[in-house]
Amino acid sequence: MNLLRSSVFGRALAVVLLVLAAAARAQLSVEITGAGASRLPIAITDFGGERIVAQALVSVVRADLERSGLFRLIETGTAPLVDAQAPSYSEWKERGADALCGGTIQSSGDGRFETRFSLHDVARQTSLGGLAFTHGSGQIRLTAHRIADYIYERLIGEPGIFSTRIAYVVKNAGRYELQIADADGGNAQTALASREPIMSPAWSPDGSKLAYVSFEAKKPVIYVHDLASGRRHVAANFKGSNSAPAWSPDGRRLAIVLTKDGNSQIYAVNVDGSGLTRLSQSAGIDTEPRYSPDGQWIYFTSDRGGSPQIYRMPANGGEATRLTFEGNYNVSPRPSPDGKSLAYIARNAGRFQLTLMDLASRQTQILTDSAKDESPTFSPNGRMILYASEVGGRGVLAAVSNDGRVRQRLSVAAADVREPAWGPFNK
Amino acid sequence: MMQQRLTPFAFAFVAVLGLTACSSQPPAPEQNPAGVEDRTPGAIGGATSGVPVQTVTAEPFDPMSIAALKDPRSILSKRAIYFDYDSFVVRDEFKPLIEAHARFLVANPKMRLLIQGNADERGSREYNLALGQKRADAIRRALLLLGAREEQIEAVSLGEEKPRCMEASESCWAENRRGDILYAGEY
Numbered sequence: 001m002n003l004l005r006s007s008v009f010g011r012a013l014a015v016v017l018l019v020l021a022a023a024a025r026a027q028l029s030v031e032i033t034g035a036g037a038s039r040l041p042i043a044i045t046d047f048g049g050e051r052i053v054a055q056a057l058v059s060v061v062r063a064d065l066e067r068s069g070l071f072r073l074i075e076t077g078t079a080p081l082v083d084a085q086a087p088s089y090s091e092w093k094e095r096g097a098d099a100l101c102g103g104t105i106q107s108s109g110d111g112r113f114e115t116r117f118s119l120h121d122v123a124r125q126t127s128l129g130g131l132a133f134t135h136g137s138g139q140i141r142l143t144a145h146r147i148a149d150y151i152y153e154r155l156i157g158e159p160g161i162f163s164t165r166i167a168y169v170v171k172n173a174g175r176y177e178l179q180i181a182d183a184d185g186g187n188a189q190t191a192l193a194s195r196e197p198i199m200s201p202a203w204s205p206d207g208s209k210l211a212y213v214s215f216e217a218k219k220p221v222i223y224v225h226d227l228a229s230g231r232r233h234v235a236a237n238f239k240g241s242n243s244a245p246a247w248s249p250d251g252r253r254l255a256i257v258l259t260k261d262g263n264s265q266i267y268a269v270n271v272d273g274s275g276l277t278r279l280s281q282s283a284g285i286d287t288e289p290r291y292s293p294d295g296q297w298i299y300f301t302s303d304r305g306g307s308p309q310i311y312r313m314p315a316n317g318g319e320a321t322r323l324t325f326e327g328n329y330n331v332s333p334r335p336s337p338d339g340k341s342l343a344y345i346a347r348n349a350g351r352f353q354l355t356l357m358d359l360a361s362r363q364t365q366i367l368t369d370s371a372k373d374e375s376p377t378f379s380p381n382g383r384m385i386l387y388a389s390e391v392g393g394r395g396v397l398a399a400v401s402n403d404g405r406v407r408q409r410l411s412v413a414a415a416d417v418r419e420p421a422w423g424p425f426n427k
Numbered sequence: 428m429m430q431q432r433l434t435p436f437a438f439a440f441v442a443v444l445g446l447t448a449c450s451s452q453p454p455a456p457e458q459n460p461a462g463v464e465d466r467t468p469g470a471i472g473g474a475t476s477g478v479p480v481q482t483v484t485a486e487p488f489d490p491m492s493i494a495a496l497k498d499p500r501s502i503l504s505k506r507a508i509y510f511d512y513d514s515f516v517v518r519d520e521f522k523p524l525i526e527a528h529a530r531f532l533v534a535n536p537k538m539r540l541l542i543q544g545n546a547d548e549r550g551s552r553e554y555n556l557a558l559g560q561k562r563a564d565a566i567r568r569a570l571l572l573l574g575a576r577e578e579q580i581e582a583v584s585l586g587e588e589k590p591r592c593m594e595a596s597e598s599c600w601a602e603n604r605r606g607d608i609l610y611a612g613e614y
Contacts, residue, residue: 197588199552218541218614219583220556241560241584244553257557259582262564264557285557301554308554331551345551352550374551393595419552 030185034400034407035069040155042071043097043122048080049104053113053140057105060144064162064184065151069406080104085118089125097122099155103130103147112136115143119151128154141187161379165423166386167191167201167210168397172415178212180227183379183422185410191227201421202245204271210421211235211245211254211271222256224271235273246289246298248315255279255289255298266300279317291315292335299323299333299342310344323357326364330355332375336382341402343367343376343385354387356402367404377422384408388418490527491534496610502527506608508566509601512547515561517569525566528608529573536576539611542566544584545591547600556586566606 044062047054065071074097081087081102092100103117118130131150135143145163152160161183170177176198181188192198196215203210208227213220220241225232236242240259247254253268253275266280266289279298280286285308288301297312302320304311307328313320324330329347336343339359346355346364351371357364372390379386379399384406386399391409395416399408411417495501508521517525532538544563546555563582570580592599 197585199556199586199588215585215588219543219581220586239581241556243556257553259560259564259584264560285554285561287557288551288553301551308551329550331554347550 029411029413030067031409031411032067032069032407033398033409034405037405039070039072040098041074041096042099042101042151042155043074043076043092043095045076045081045100045102046078047103047105047115047117049106050113053137054080054105057115057140057144057147060141060184060186061101061148061151064145064148064160067184067408068152068160069401069408070152070156085127087120089120089122092120092122099128099151101147101151108134113140115147117147117150119154141182145182145184158383159381159425161381161384161422161425163426164380165207165426166377166397167203167421167423168388168417169198169201169419170412170415170417171197171395172412178210178225180210180423191225191230192232199419200244201419202247203421203423204247205249205251205424207424207426211247213243213245222254224254233272235271236269244287244289246291248291249293249295255291257287257289266298277317279315280313280320281317288332290334293337293339297335299335301331301333310342323359323362334376334378334385335359336378336402337380338382343378345373345376345387354385354400356385365404367400367402368398370398373398375419377420379422380425384422386420386422388420491531493535493538495531503531508562508606508608510562510565510604510606512600512604514604515558515565517565525569526573529570529575532570532575532579533573536579539579539581541609541611541614542580542582543589543607543609543614544582545589545603545605545607546584546587547603548587548590548595549600552586552588556584556588559584559586562604562606566608 042065044058047058062073066073074095087100087102100120100122101117103115105113105115108114112134114132114134116130116132119128121128133143142163148162149160164183165180166183167178167180170179174195176194177190178192178198178201179188179190191210194214194216199213201210201212210225210227212223214223220243221234222236222242222245223232224235235254236256236258238258238260242256242258244257245254252271254271255266255268257264258267264285264287265278266286267276267278269276282302282304284303286300286302290299296315298315299310299312301308302311305322308331309322310324310330310333311320311322327346327348330344332345334343342357342359344355345352352373353366353370354368354373354376355364355366370389374388376385376387382402384399384401386397389396389398395418396409396411397417397420489495490501495503497504502524505524508517508524542563544559546558563584567580567582590603592602
């Protein structure tokens with residue numbers, strides 16, 4: 001009995017050390033620098049069962065919800081809910097919680113765990129349901145993110161993004177790494193390491209691949225990289241420069257920028273590199289293409305009017321319409337997942353700032369007060385915009401909500417982080 | 428240094444690019460003030476007994492040879508062309524350099540070169556890649572007008588990704604607004 005207990009304990013400890021080690025190695029650290037105006041008070045009680053593993057899991061759930069800027073965590077003490085199915089609503093109402101979550105983690109003996117939780121609306125004294133997962137010890141963070149996603153969706157009314165992933169490039173001492181991490185910066189893994197620059201990573205719509213530009217051939221070449229297998233192929237290596245890949249929403253085509261016919265112009269190509277067609281025809285620079293979510297349009301940057309501005313053209317090419325008119329430098333257009341707004345970088349009095357345009361009214365809002373914003377990327381639920389910025393001369397990632405209220409900063413000690421790309425929903 | 432002559436190439440160059448005479452060479456190293464004698468013993472060199480003498484063999488210098496590409500006596504060893512802010516016009520001062528490389532490509536039709544355009548760090552990385560391309564392309568077109576052939580030249584951009592100078596200062600940004608010429612085997 002004692003032996004069994006100690007071995008269960010030992011395994012649990014090993015799992016926790018694994019999670020903590022991943023957190024320590026996860027070079028991205030997150031700092032919350034602003035929160036929503038009204039935050040929903042929620043109590044996430046410690047889970048019962050395998051207490052040590054449960055603590056690791058619950059801490060990730062709490063951190064996810066707190067980081068979203070939409071929740072305020074209520075002090076719960078360390079006692080698990082006596083009955084996670086039918087808690088004492090009046091007690092939690094007294095403690096100030098509007099919502100309550102409790103659960104358990106049980107070891108199923110073969111190194112796997114069964115995790116259950118339930119969510120409650122304290123004010124209405126009703127259950128908001130729950131889920132059960134069976135998972136391995138390597139999936140504790142993922143399970144925690146999925147629980148946070150459930151809570152977020154039930155209480156906020158839109159899908160959560162805690163179980164999604166982000167890609168970004170780290171530059172450190174002349175070495176470039178294309179890394180993939182959980183949306184909270186944890187669990188970072190390197191997909192590609194190179195002595196030459198890497199830029200413009202773009203997720204395939206199914207989240208299995210990244211297209212990016214690598215300079216390993218001493219010139220910009222577009223690669224498509226399957227993340228699970230590590231296999232990659234050249235999608236475009238024409239004479240001149242090959243850059244700015246963007247996936248069509250059906251995942252079959254890439255809009256790309258080539259210079260084989262002179263200036264940078266927009267083309268489309270099948271993901272395997274076949275079927276090249278030219279989409280833009282201008283005497284100047286056309287670059288940074290992005291498909292609209294419905295696949296009808298391509299947004300892009302062009303200097304055809306004398307300064308870089310944002311335009312839109314039909315996805316198969318054709319006449320372009322100019323969208324930005326304020327200032328003489330508007331670049332890096334990114335349509336929101338619902339297609340209703342456009343994030344981009346505008347230069348205002350020498351400062352490069354993340355800006356959001358409502359496409360129907362053409363009203364714009366500057367979302368940041370920084371000076372070197374680059375490369376915006378929407379979370380798949382459209383709520384947050386991740387972008388590259390600079391603090392103290394070092395590249396960092398920052399995120400801001402689409403109303404400008406919630407702010408986070410993700411940085412890596414002693415390294416430059418840049419070129420973020422937020423992946424799709426984890427299906 | 429090569430003698431400066433106005434060749435037919437040069438005429439074509441001036442006519443086509445409409446170059447202005449404005450020159451902003453990087454400042455030359457300051458000269459020693461005249462009239463000050465250096466009296467340190469080492470400066471007397473070979474006149475002092477016991478100081479070894481280096482032998483130099485005088486070899487004829489062929490300005491069109493491949494060896495000339497790396498010979499500091501040859502203008503072909505100069506490879507960097509600088510641009511003004513937001514500009515894609517090859518400045519007058521780089522005319523002799525581009526003429527020399529064009530002559531070399533004409534004389535050596537099997538030689539291939541890569542032009543890498545660069546941009547300073549401000550603004551969008553992809554847009555800066557396009558700006559670097561415009562600079563590389565300006566150099567490419569100048570070489571083509573002077574007789575080099577399309578298949579000898581590839582113009583690409585490194586954008587702001589490979590800055591030679593890392594500070595956020597005007598002089599540093601100027602250093603990074605640059606096109607570099609690299610011959611096959613050098614990249």
